[in-house]
Amino acid sequence: MENSKYFIYWIGLSALLIAGSAAAFSVYGLAKLFSGAFISVVIMASALELGKLVTASFLYRYWNMINWFQKVYMTIATIVLIFITSAGIFGYLSNAYQGATLEFEKQSTELLTIEERIEQLEEDKFFLKEELEFSLSELPDNYITAKRKLREDYNPQILQINNELLDYKKTRADLEIGLVSTGVDVGPAIYLARTFGTDIDSVVKFFIFILIFVFDPLAVMLVIAYNQALMDRKKDEPVVISEPTGFTALQELEEDNERMDIIGQNGNDGLHYDEVDIPNEPLEENDPKEVNPQPTAKGGVRVQ
Numbered sequence: 626m627e628n629s630k631y632f633i634y635w636i637g638l639s640a641l642l643i644a645g646s647a648a649a650f651s652v653y654g655l656a657k658l659f660s661g662a663f664i665s666v667v668i669m670a671s672a673l674e675l676g677k678l679v680t681a682s683f684l685y686r687y688w689n690m691i692n693w694f695q696k697v698y699m700t701i702a703t704i705v706l707i708f709i710t711s712a713g714i715f716g717y718l719s720n721a722y723q724g725a726t727l728e729f730e731k732q733s734t735e736l737l738t739i740e741e742r743i744e745q746l747e748e749d750k751f752f753l754k755e756e757l758e759f760s761l762s763e764l765p766d767n768y769i770t771a772k773r774k775l776r777e778d779y780n781p782q783i784l785q786i787n788n789e790l791l792d793y794k795k796t797r798a799d800l801e802i803g804l805v806s807t808g809v810d811v812g813p814a815i816y817l818a819r820t821f822g823t824d825i826d827s828v829v830k831f832f833i834f835i836l837i838f839v840f841d842p843l844a845v846m847l848v849i850a851y852n853q854a855l856m857d858r859k860k861d862e863p864v865v866i867s868e869p870t871g872f873t874a875l876q877e878l879e880e881d882n883e884r885m886d887i888i889g890q891n892g893n894d895g896l897h898y899d900e901v902d903i904p905n906e907p908l909e910e911n912d913p914k915e916v917n918p919q920p921t922a923k924g925g926v927r928v929q
Contacts, residue, residue: 633855636851640847640848643840643843643847644674644844644847644848646840647710647840647844648670648710651674651711651713651717652666652667652670653713654718654720656670658716673706673709674706677702677706678844678848680706681845682848686852703845707841710841711837711840714836715833718837722833726825732803736797736801739796740797742793743797746789746793749786750790753782753783756779757775757776757783761775814829
């Protein structure tokens, strides 16, 4: 592709797409971060994005023509703007991740709460049974009425716990089914988190950092590469000097020679008057025409 005459256009198109995408994500991310002044932040961030690309192009084209202060300041400004753009992209991707996992995290939190509640009810049920068994063992065998009374006191409590356990287990089953369908959106992140033995948030943050460290710096470098390709192509183009040829050039040369001859003959500003023989015939009295020859600039006479 590098030998193709269209390669420079591929560089420009790639630079435009990557820089445009990075700018759009960064502007949206910064606007969400400062949502109190959304329109103002969009205008400010867009201007900074354009200025960053123009500054990078200017530094490459005129590096040997500007002073050291311009070099230092504009280089630092470009690097700082790259970090600002990366921060905006991080905000945009983080917001997208949170939007995709909001329902999943909500259901996961509810599931954890229900599991804790089920575990607590299981413990309460176990303690009630142990307490009932202990109380029955303390009574003599012939205290049948007292034992029946104890069972009547404990059984409703155990039955209530069993009913609550059934309700919570049913709710847990519904949430688990819902998590299966909701987890499709974040399925790859869940799989990677299990593979590396970490949580989903850490995996997503890792990939976001990889993207932002490649995204905007590559956009700036492609803009510089496009400028370099343009300048190299202009150097390789032959310089064409247009010269008059053919009849036009010959005619201009003859006119120049005639003008120089006229100046040499008359010593005036370039006008030459040819001699013209005017007939010396007497004019009639009633003849309204009067011959008044006047020289012209091209060597003729004008008769009035």
